[in-house]
Amino acid sequence: MHDDGASSRRRPAVGAGPPSTSEPHGPSRHAAASRSRLLRLAAHTAALARELLGLVVPVDCVSCGAPDSTLCVGCARRLRSITARPARVEAHAAALIEADGTVLLPAVAAGPYRNELSLALLDFKRHGSRTLERELAAGLARAVRAAVGAQGRTVWLVPVPTSTAAFLRRGFDPLALLGRRARREGRLPPGAVWVPALRPRRVPLHSALLGAARSAAGFGDGSQKGLGKGQRRRRAAGSLEARARVRVPGQKGPARVRGRACVLVDDVLTTGATLREAARALEAAGAVVLGAATLAYVPLREPTAGSRGYAASGQGRDGTNGG
Numbered sequence: 001m002h003d004d005g006a007s008s009r010r011r012p013a014v015g016a017g018p019p020s021t022s023e024p025h026g027p028s029r030h031a032a033a034s035r036s037r038l039l040r041l042a043a044h045t046a047a048l049a050r051e052l053l054g055l056v057v058p059v060d061c062v063s064c065g066a067p068d069s070t071l072c073v074g075c076a077r078r079l080r081s082i083t084a085r086p087a088r089v090e091a092h093a094a095a096l097i098e099a100d101g102t103v104l105l106p107a108v109a110a111g112p113y114r115n116e117l118s119l120a121l122l123d124f125k126r127h128g129s130r131t132l133e134r135e136l137a138a139g140l141a142r143a144v145r146a147a148v149g150a151q152g153r154t155v156w157l158v159p160v161p162t163s164t165a166a167f168l169r170r171g172f173d174p175l176a177l178l179g180r181r182a183r184r185e186g187r188l189p190p191g192a193v194w195v196p197a198l199r200p201r202r203v204p205l206h207s208a209l210l211g212a213a214r215s216a217a218g219f220g221d222g223s224q225k226g227l228g229k230g231q232r233r234r235r236a237a238g239s240l241e242a243r244a245r246v247r248v249p250g251q252k253g254p255a256r257v258r259g260r261a262c263v264l265v266d267d268v269l270t271t272g273a274t275l276r277e278a279a280r281a282l283e284a285a286g287a288v289v290l291g292a293a294t295l296a297y298v299p300l301r302e303p304t305a306g307s308r309g310y311a312a313s314g315q316g317r318d319g320t321n322g323g
Contacts, residue, residue, distance in 0.1 A: 062123040062132070063116045070123075070131040075116050082117045083110035083139030086146035089297040093272030105264075105272070105279055106291035110143040113268055113296040121267065121296060125174045137178045140265070140295045141187035147263050147293035148189045155290065156195040156248075157188065160266040160278050161240070163200055175267055178295070183249075194265075195248055197257050197287070198278055201241045240277050242285035258286030269297040 060067055063075040071079070090096040090107040097103055111117050117139070124132040148155050162173045179194045188194070245254035264278050269292075279289045 063119045070129045071120060071135060075120075076135055079116040079120055079135055079139070082112070082115065083142055083295070086110050086143040086293075089269060089294075090272070092297055092300045093269055093275070095272035095276045097272075105275055105289070106147075107269055107272070107275065107294065107297075108143050108147040108291065109269055109294045109297035110139040111296055113298045117296050125170070125267070128170070128172050128174065128177060133177055133181050136295060137181035137185070138187060140178050140267075140293070141182040143293040143295060144182070144192065144263065144265060145187075145189045147291050148192055151191065151261065151290075153191065153261060155189075155192045156197060156260050156262045156287075157192050157265050157293075158195055158197045158262045158278070158282065160264060160274055161196065161198050161200055175265065178267075179265065192263075193249055195246055197243055197246045197260075197262070198240050198281055199243055201239055238277070240281040242281050242287065244285075256286075257282065260287045262287045262289050264289065264292040266292065266294045267296065269294040 059070050061069055061072040061075055063078075064072060066072040066075075086108050088106065089109045090103055090105060093107065096105045096107055113121070120132050120136060123129065124136055144157060148157075157179070159175045159179055162175065167173055176196075182188055183194055242257045245256060248255045262282055264275055264282075266275060266278075269275065275292045279292075282289050
């Protein structure tokens with residue numbers, strides 16, 4: 001995940017700003033649809049290429065190095081154990097909690113970003129292995145179920161979007177693959193739908209070209225790896241926006257974001273700045289952000305002996321797209 005640079009330390013009020021009602025028409029609308037189809041085709045082609053490569057290139061376990069398997073039986077068992085009990089983790093993210101302990105955005109993670117979980121997630125984000133996809137999707141789904149709890153209403157699961165540069169570099173969107181796998185296998189909670197209601201804020205062409213030139217010249221690849229808390233907050237500030245209308249699986253026609261109950265979803269929680277920015281963007285469009293779910297979190301400290309397990313009511317113990 002990435003970090004938020006909102007000037008206020010408190011979460012903005014729900015509905016703090018009206019959603020944009022303007023929508024593209026004519027050629028621009030068709031051009032956007034064509035780009036979306038081309039990106040999906042590129043992702044499918046890249047996935048097929050990865051699968052074919054795996055048939056002819058020897059593979060080793062990403063964790064222990066055992067031959068002939070991307071994730072050996074023992075490491076897969078340990079990975080499931082790491083992600084078996086999702087925990088409340090906002091206390092580990094400076095952007096999600098006040099100094100006095102006031103929670104700005106509740107967050108749940110499947111497990112700590114270490115050992116088999118960190119190694120599997122890193123390799124999956126580089127290569128998109130189907131074996132790792134299956135295991136990681138199951139872990140993410142456990143965190144989502146804990147975060148959603150028993151809402152008794154439809155909840156949108158809103159993924160933090162990957163940048164165009166990261167998509168082109170990898171050839172796929174790791175979080176989208178995990179969400180699709182969890183949905184296909186029926187692992188998401190009842191009433192929860194995966195809705196890509198956020199997108200990177202559009203920037204002028206000259207700014208995009210300047211960013212690409214800086215990346216090519218070695219001034220960074222657009223990721224947040226190695227950035228400090230303040231740098232992450234500044235980079236995330238204003239970087240996301242809610243879509244005015246979005247297509248919802250199983251629903252005819254586009255739906256509006258305003259009034260929707262949402263749970264944010266990302267791969268790794270670090271400082272929480274990206275999640276705060278995502279919450280800001282959704283709330284500015286009138287959505288109600290209930291909390292966030294991530295596959296992993298970067299611990300600030302070891303859990304205390306008195307920490308408690310996560311409860312759907314919001315009471316419980318504390319636990320990189322890099323959010």
